[in-house]
Amino acid sequence: MKLTRVLTKKLALFWLLSLSAVAVVFISSSLLSFFHLANNLQSKQVDELQSMLMEHRHQHTQWNLDDWLPPVLMSYNTVSFEVSKENKVLFRYQGNIQTRFFNEYQFSLDKNNSINVTLKLESPYIQHQISQFELILLLVTLGLIGLFTFYGYRWIENQLNGVEELAARGQMILEKRFDQALSEKGRGQPRIINHAMTLLLEELKDAHKERSRFDKYIRSNTFLDPDLGIGNRLYLKNRLAALSNEQGMLSNGVIYFLEMEDLDLLQQEEGEDAIRSFLTTCLSAIDIALQSQANSFVARRTFNQFAIVIPQLSLQEADTLAARILKICLRLPLPTSKRMDDFFHIGGAFFSVGDDSKSTLEEAEMALRAAQFQGNSSWFMYEKEFLIEDVRKGSVRWRSLLENAIEKQRFVAFVQKVIDIDQSTLYFEVFSRIKESKDSFIRASQYTAMAAKCGLMPQIDRLTIESLLRLHLSKKHSKQSQYCINLHVDSLLSESFRDWLTSFLNQQITYVPQLIFEVSEPVAVKHAAEINQVFALVSSLGAKISIDSVGQQVVGSQYLKEMKVNYVKLHRSIVRQIHLRPENQLFVRSLYGALYRTDAKIIAEGVEVFEEWQTLRVLGVSAGQGLLFSDLCALS
Structure with missing residues (x-):
């Protein structure tokens, strides 16, 4: 047929x-x-x-x-x-x-x-019978349906004459007889489809010639880190899959996460070659320590984090090996003249037969964070019986400290000037710290993680905003200055905080034009819907919008136009030694071009030397912030 x-x-x-x-x-x-x-x-x-x-x-x-x-x-x-x-x-x-x-x-x-x-x-409808008129109407309707279907059948049959040849050619393609399909062009209809098939087959023939050259390149780069030549994140995933099945892990072993703090900033200071050489030396020393461990491997998860997987290992041996790896790392000379006591951190998770690989990775991540909380270079092994209790106790201590600070309003606002190209103050950025004693403060970078874990960041952001508006902006000398407040992602995602912010800003509408609300680029991209909702609110009331940490991740810049931001703040890793780094200069130029015909101003964060500021001004940066201009000072 x-x-x-x-x-x-x-x-x-x-x-x-x-x-x-x-x-x-x-x-x-x-x-x-x-x-x-x-x-x-x-x-x-x-x-x-x-x-x-x-x-x-x-x-x-x-x-x-x-x-x-x-x-x-x-x-x-x-x-x-x-x-x-x-x-x-x-x-x-x-x-x-x-x-x-x-x-x-x-x-x-x-x-x-x-x-x-x-x-x-x-029942009212039990005695109803179909009348003769209703029966005739039903038969006429069915007849019209049949007549419409018949004439439609004849019409489509005339329209599809000649499509068999096109279908035969498509069958050749499905059977991967590409050369035969290309040679038998025929006169298939519709002609535009037949011509498109010919064009695609010719392109496919050319692509086959290039494919062989890319196969080797793809195989060597898909699972390997291009800088160090070791396994990458996908390689780690595949190797863990090989060590497990649907029922869980097939043997006992351990997973270590080795993280090097501020490695990106160190690379900005010492250069990529020095860091690559240091990492190669470090991994070589670790490989020597793992020579006696069969089927062990090292993979790179992120820029500054490495995973070490060792199967067939006991818990006692895992503790000993973690201490040994840390000792090896501490012996290595860092590519910097500065002393960095808080550089290496190792978190380990022991897995046994039947354990889930994803859960083990999460446990290793928790152990790594626990090692970082200990301070200095250290290692920590996740133990299901004791670690949870230890973390719980730590959370209780932090919660008590933070709740006490909120209750007694021990949060002190510090500000740092943002200077424009005319050396005048553009605005002040507000930083919140907890006062421990007369001259001792806990920085936001130290308590933010635990405050977020305890769910207290919305309260802290609320306290900061209230303190700024009620205690400072009401003063006469503050009525001409603008202040930038960085909002945490937990606050932005909290519906109660958004409702409070709406009510509070409406009450303090006189001071709202002096406010700048700021979020980081990763938060703005990941939670675009919620961020747009908050930004639309504060913009309608007269406040301005700022995005910081721009350039820390590789993302598109279209969101900056969609959010209609007023300030775009470069991450300090882009600013550091920018006068010596053409690739960072190229990034700033591309960002400047992306913001063309918008009112957004580019601000550089972390400017420390004059050469950086001079280069940034040439690249079109409108303002700068950092130690070159001013240090932090308490908000009076």
Whole structure:
């Protein structure tokens, strides 16, 4: 059978089914309407009967239902009728209608519900029969559907003549006979599809010639880190998959996460070659320590974090090996003259047979954070029995400290100037710290992580905003200055905080134009919907918008235009030694071009030397912030 006949039959069947479905829907809707109207009509009749009974009862001291009620019930097609008072039957009527289809109604004739009525009526639609007119209308409709389908079948058959040749060529492509399909161009229809197939087959032939050269490149770069030549994140995932199945891990072992703090900043200072050489030396020393461990491997998870997986290892050996790896790392000379005591951190998680690989990675991450909380270079092993309790206790201590600081309002605001190219103050950025003693403060970078873990960041941001507006902006000397407040992601995602912010800014509407609300670029990109909602609110009230940490991640710049930001702040890793780094200069130029024809100003964060500031001004940066201009000072 020709393909056209197959296609036309399928299309005709589709039309027929579609029209039949439409007909079924209309008929069903009509039936439902009929049933609904019939039931409503019967319900109204029941209401009328109830009204008649209640009126008769109020007008007559004694009921005489036998005189007038039976004829009424007969006209209602009543199956049965019964009036009872306190389970005693006062009146009963049994109709001559015998049916299984009836509707039962129950109602009361007084307020105390002492006189109850049970009424059974024949279904209102049980005796309805299809009329001759309805039958003719149904047959005409079915005939029109059939006629439409027949003529549609003939029309589509004429339209698809010649498509068999095109289908045969497509079959060759599906069977991967590309050369034969290219040689047999034919005259398939539609011609534009046939011509497109020819063009794609020619492009595919050319692509096959290039494919062999890329195969080796892809294989060598898909699973390897391009800088160090070790496994990357995908390689780690595949190796862990090989060590486990659906039931979990196949053997005992350990996973270490080795993280090097501020490695990106160190690279900015010492250069990529020095860091690459240092990492190569470090990994070589670790490989020597792992030579006795069969099937062990090292992979790079992020720029400054490495995973070390060692199967067939006991828990005691895992502790010893973690201390040994840390000792090896501490012996290595860092590529910097500065002393960095808080550089290496190792978190380990021991896994046994049946453990889930994803859970093990999360445990290793928790252990790494625990090692970082200890301070200095250290290692920490995750132990399911003890670590959770230890972390819980640590969280309790932090929560007590933070809640006490919130209750006693021990948060002190510090500010740092942002200087424009004319050396005048553009605005002040606000930093919040916890006052421990007279000259001792806890920085935001130290308590933010635990405050977020305890769910207290919305309260802290709220306290900062209230303190700034009520205690500082009300002063005369502060009425001309602008202040930038960085909002945490937890605050932005909190509906209660957004409601409070709306109410509070409306109350302090006079000072809102002096405020700048700032979020980091990763937060703005990941939570665009919520951020846009908050930004639209504060912008409508007169406040300005700022995005910081721009350039820390590789993301597009379109979101900056969509959010209509006023300030774009470069991450300090872009600013550091920018006069010596053409690639960072290229990034700033591209960002400047992306913000063309917008009102957004580019601000550089972390400017420390004059050469950096000079280069940034040439690149079009509008303002700078850092130690070159001013240090932090308490907000008076």
